[in-house]
Amino acid sequence: MDKTSSSFVSSEACTPSSAGNAEVQDSPRVDRRTLLKSGAAATLGLSLGTSTWQRAHGKEGGSETEVRSYRKLGRTGLEISDISFGSSRLASGEDVVRFALDRGINYFDTAESYKGGRSEETVGKALAGVREKVILASKVKCEADSTRAQLMQALEGSLRRLRTDRVEIYFNHAVNDVERLKNPEWGEFIERAKEQGKIRFTGISGHGGLLSDCIRYALDQKLVDVMLLAYNFGQDPSFYERLTRSFDFIAVQPELAALLARAKREGVGTIAMKTLMGAKLNDMRPFESDQGTFAQAAFRWVLSNSNIDALIVSMTETDQIREYLGASGQPKVRSFDVALLERYIGRHSASTCRQGCSACYGACPAGVSIADALRTRMYAVDYGDLEMGQREYASLGEPASACTGCSHSACTGSCPFGLRVDSLVRDAHRRLSSA
Numbered sequence: 001m002d003k004t005s006s007s008f009v010s011s012e013a014c015t016p017s018s019a020g021n022a023e024v025q026d027s028p029r030v031d032r033r034t035l036l037k038s039g040a041a042a043t044l045g046l047s048l049g050t051s052t053w054q055r056a057h058g059k060e061g062g063s064e065t066e067v068r069s070y071r072k073l074g075r076t077g078l079e080i081s082d083i084s085f086g087s088s089r090l091a092s093g094e095d096v097v098r099f100a101l102d103r104g105i106n107y108f109d110t111a112e113s114y115k116g117g118r119s120e121e122t123v124g125k126a127l128a129g130v131r132e133k134v135i136l137a138s139k140v141k142c143e144a145d146s147t148r149a150q151l152m153q154a155l156e157g158s159l160r161r162l163r164t165d166r167v168e169i170y171f172n173h174a175v176n177d178v179e180r181l182k183n184p185e186w187g188e189f190i191e192r193a194k195e196q197g198k199i200r201f202t203g204i205s206g207h208g209g210l211l212s213d214c215i216r217y218a219l220d221q222k223l224v225d226v227m228l229l230a231y232n233f234g235q236d237p238s239f240y241e242r243l244t245r246s247f248d249f250i251a252v253q254p255e256l257a258a259l260l261a262r263a264k265r266e267g268v269g270t271i272a273m274k275t276l277m278g279a280k281l282n283d284m285r286p287f288e289s290d291q292g293t294f295a296q297a298a299f300r301w302v303l304s305n306s307n308i309d310a311l312i313v314s315m316t317e318t319d320q321i322r323e324y325l326g327a328s329g330q331p332k333v334r335s336f337d338v339a340l341l342e343r344y345i346g347r348h349s350a351s352t353c354r355q356g357c358s359a360c361y362g363a364c365p366a367g368v369s370i371a372d373a374l375r376t377r378m379y380a381v382d383y384g385d386l387e388m389g390q391r392e393y394a395s396l397g398e399p400a401s402a403c404t405g406c407s408h409s410a411c412t413g414s415c416p417f418g419l420r421v422d423s424l425v426r427d428a429h430r431r432l433s434s435a
C-alpha cells in the first residue's frame with residue numbers, strides 16, 4: 001500500500017533512534033505525576049487513578065467520547081462509523097449495544113456462530129425499534145459442499161435472532177481455503193437472497209492462512225462488495241520498515257497491501273478486524289498515558305491506511321467503548337503511538353501468531369492447520385474467552401488433534417517469527433479439545 005498517499009504519520013512525526021525505537025519529538029512531555037500513575041504505580045502493582053484514563057478516554061469534564069468520522073464503504077453507498085461494533089464475544093448486554101449506538105456507532109457486526117447465536121439475539125433485542133438507523137452484518141460459513149437450502153436456512157435463522165427482515169451485509173465467514181469460494185451454491189444463494197430483499201451486499205471475512213489467495217480469488221471472480229479482513233500494525237510492512245535497525249523484517253502477507261489497493265480501486269469496501277494483534281491490552285497499561293492507549297494507537301495505525309474504510313473491534317463493556325472511540329476521527333499516527341506499538345512488538349513478537357500468515361503452511365505432515373489452531377488458542381488465552389476458543393476449535397474439526405500423538409515435531413522451526421509452534425499447537429489442543 002502506498003502510505004505516502006495517505007495520512008500515514010502526523011506532523012508529530014517520529015524518527016527511529018539508534019536503538020530502533022521512535023523518539024517522541026513533538027508530543028507533549030509526560031509529566032512526573034503521569035509517569036508515576038501510568039508506569040511506576042502499575043509496576044508496583046498499585047491501582048491507577050482514573051484521571052489518566054479519563055483524559056485518554058475523553059471523559060474528563062463530563063464529556064463522552066463519540067464517533068467523529070463516518071466512512072464510505074466502497075461502492076455500497078453505506079457510510080459507517082470508522083470504529084464500529086464487533087460482537088464476537090457478546091453473549092448478553094443489550095445496554096452495551098445501546099451505549100454504542102448512543103455514542104454514534106451505526107455498524108454492528110455479528111455472526112450466527114458467535115456465542116451460539118446469543119450475540120445475534122443480543123444485538124437484535126438491543127436494536128429493536130431503531131433498525132432504520134443502523135447497518136447490520138452477519139455471517140455464515142459456506143463450506144465447499146454447503147447447499148443453497150442450508151445457506152438460506154442459516155440466513156433466516158440469523159434474521160430471526162436479529163429481529164429483522166434483512167441484513168445489509170452477509171459474509172461468507174472465516175474463509176481459509178479457495179475451494180470454499182468455488183462452491184457455486186453460494187453465488188446462487190446470494191442472488192436469491194438479494195432478490196428476496198434479505199440481504200443487500202455480500203462479502204468474505206478472513207483471518208486464516210491463505211488469506212491473500214482467498215482475497216485475490218474473490219476479487220478476480222467479483223464475489224464481493226465488502227471484505228472483512230484481519231489487518232493490524234504487526235502485519236504491515238511499512239510498520240517494520242521503520243524498525244529495521246532492531247527487527248528483522250518478515251513480510252507476513254507480502255501481497256496484502258497490493259490486494260487492499262486493488263480492492264479500493266475496484267470499489268470493494270474493506271473493514272479491518274483483529275486490529276490489536278492479540279489484544280494483550282493489560283500488558284500495555286503501564287506504558288499508556290493521557291496521550292493515548294495502546295488500543296487507540298493500534299486503531300490510528302489502521303485508520304491511517306487509506307485503503308481501509310473502517311474497523312470493528314469486539315465490544316463488551318461501556319468503558320471499552322469510551323476508550324476505543326477516543327481514536328475515532330484520527331487517521332494519523334502519532335509518535336507516541338509508534339513508540340507504544342513498537343513496545344508491543346518487542347514484548348509479544350515471539351509469542352503472537354500473525355493473522356493471515358501462511359509461512360508455516362504445509363510444515364505439518366499430518367496436515368494440521370497451525371494458523372487456525374493458534375487463532376483459536378488466542379481467543380482462549382489472550383482474549384480470556386475459553387468458550388469462544390473451544391467453539392471455534394470444534395467448528396474447525398479440532399485441527400491440532402494429531403499433535404498429541406506426534407513425536408517428530410516437523411513444525412518446529414517453521415515460524416519465521418520464532419514461535420514455538422510444536423508446544424503451542426499441543427497446548428491449543430489440550431485447552432480446547434472436547435475430549
Ligand code: SF4
Binds near residue numbers: 370374414419
Ligand atoms: S505460527 Fe508463525 S508462521 Fe505460522 S501462521 Fe503463526 S506467525 Fe505465521
Ligand code: SF4
Binds near residue numbers: 366400406411
Ligand atoms: S506437533 Fe506434529 S502433528 Fe502437530 S503441527 Fe507439529 S508436526 Fe504437525
